[in-house]
Amino acid sequence: MNLVPTHGFEADQTYQPADYKSDIKPVWCPGCGDHAVLLAFQRAMAELALPPEKVAVVSGIGCSSRIPAYTNTYGFHGVHGRSLALATGLKIARPDLTVIVASGDGDGFSIGGNHFLHACRRNVDLTYIVMDNRIYGMTKGQPSPTTEPDWDTAIAPGGSGVSPFHPMLIALASGANFIGRTSSANVAHCGRMIVEAVRTPGFSFLQILSPCVTFRPDQREGWKGIFRDHPQPETDDPSLAARYLMDDDGFNIGILYRATRGCYAPAPHRDLDPALLEKEFEA
Numbered sequence: 579m580n581l582v583p584t585h586g587f588e589a590d591q592t593y594q595p596a597d598y599k600s601d602i603k604p605v606w607c608p609g610c611g612d613h614a615v616l617l618a619f620q621r622a623m624a625e626l627a628l629p630p631e632k633v634a635v636v637s638g639i640g641c642s643s644r645i646p647a648y649t650n651t652y653g654f655h656g657v658h659g660r661s662l663a664l665a666t667g668l669k670i671a672r673p674d675l676t677v678i679v680a681s682g683d684g685d686g687f688s689i690g691g692n693h694f695l696h697a698c699r700r701n702v703d704l705t706y707i708v709m710d711n712r713i714y715g716m717t718k719g720q721p722s723p724t725t726e727p728d729w730d731t732a733i734a735p736g737g738s739g740v741s742p743f744h745p746m747l748i749a750l751a752s753g754a755n756f757i758g759r760t761s762s763a764n765v766a767h768c769g770r771m772i773v774e775a776v777r778t779p780g781f782s783f784l785q786i787l788s789p790c791v792t793f794r795p796d797q798r799e800g801w802k803g804i805f806r807d808h809p810q811p812e813t814d815d816p817s818l819a820a821r822y823l824m825d826d827d828g829f830n831i832g833i834l835y836r837a838t839r840g841c842y843a844p845a846p847h848r849d850l851d852p853a854l855l856e857k858e859f860e861a
């Protein structure tokens with residue numbers, strides 16, 4: 579078991595946020611929180627001085643999952659809900675890469691919910707950022723696993739009536755090594771949290787509250803000035819973190835929990851001959 583990051587930080591070069599920017603212009607709606615998350619991500623990569631060719635951004639499907647196209651690193655825009663499965667395979671095959679997984683609350687907590695549990699449990703050295711707007715944005719506003727039960731919309735009149743799930747509590751119960759929350763409203767904080775998440779070995783889960791201004795116009799005003807630091811300082815005690823999370827209203831930001839559980843990092847099959855594998859598929 580490995581207790582140090584499985585990727586290097588021995589920077590011999592400095593980078594600017596623009597070095598991580600692709601030449602594709604984001605198609606997100608003006609005012610969408612994801613623009614700020616992208617900026618925070620680029621700043622975080624520059625601060626970590628990670629060569630772009632040593633970073634891979636893997637995503638599923640959704641507005642938030644468009645991020646790999648906008649970054650000048652390796653990227654994989656996968657299928658809905660399967661980003662963690664793809665990223666786990668990639669990290670195990672290429673431990674030298676820093677693998678960042680980008681998702682949305684629908685992609686990551688609904689169809690990808692099962693993968694979330696087991697990625698936390700396996701504790702592979704991945705950073706999982708979930709842009710949570712409490713809605714399925716790309717498919718025009720259906721309630722997601724984090725939508726408030728009384729959020730009244732034409733698609734769910736009177737609200738869904740279903741209790742939202744608590745991603746941080748689930749990450750804690752499932753064994754994630756790093757658990758934090760930030761907001762796209764504070765780019766500096768968001769960037770700092772991404773840096774900390776990447777630096778922490780093992781599976782890091784970062785919930786990023788990022789408004790959907792189109793299908794959740796209530797978040798434009800409702801989320802203004804609502805974020806404050808966790809009253810609980812960072813801890814490595816899971817029972818303390820769990821007790822705290824039971825009363826958390828969802829708007830406290832910062833690092834809540836950081837543990838030192840060894841991450842899953844099997845020795846790569848360096849001697850595997852791709853030609854032999856290919857033969858196996860032909861048979």
Ligand SMILES: Cc1ncc(C[n+]2csc(CCOP(=O)(O)OP(=O)(O)O)c2C)c(N)n1
Nearest residue numbers: 639640641642658682683684685714715716
């Ligand atoms: C297997 C599969 N089921 C459903 C869809 C339709 N679909 C595309 S994006 C999406 C929801 C995305 O919501 P979220 O992950 O919260 O991302 P957001 O757009 O809000 O950023 C759904 C249900 C799909 N593309 N593939």
Ligand code: SF4
Nearest residue numbers: 607610641715790791
């Ligand atoms: S629909 Fe919502 S989540 Fe998607 S780009 Fe527009 S504001 Fe962002």
Ligand SMILES: [Mg+2]
Nearest residue numbers: 682683713715
């Ligand atoms: Mg969403």
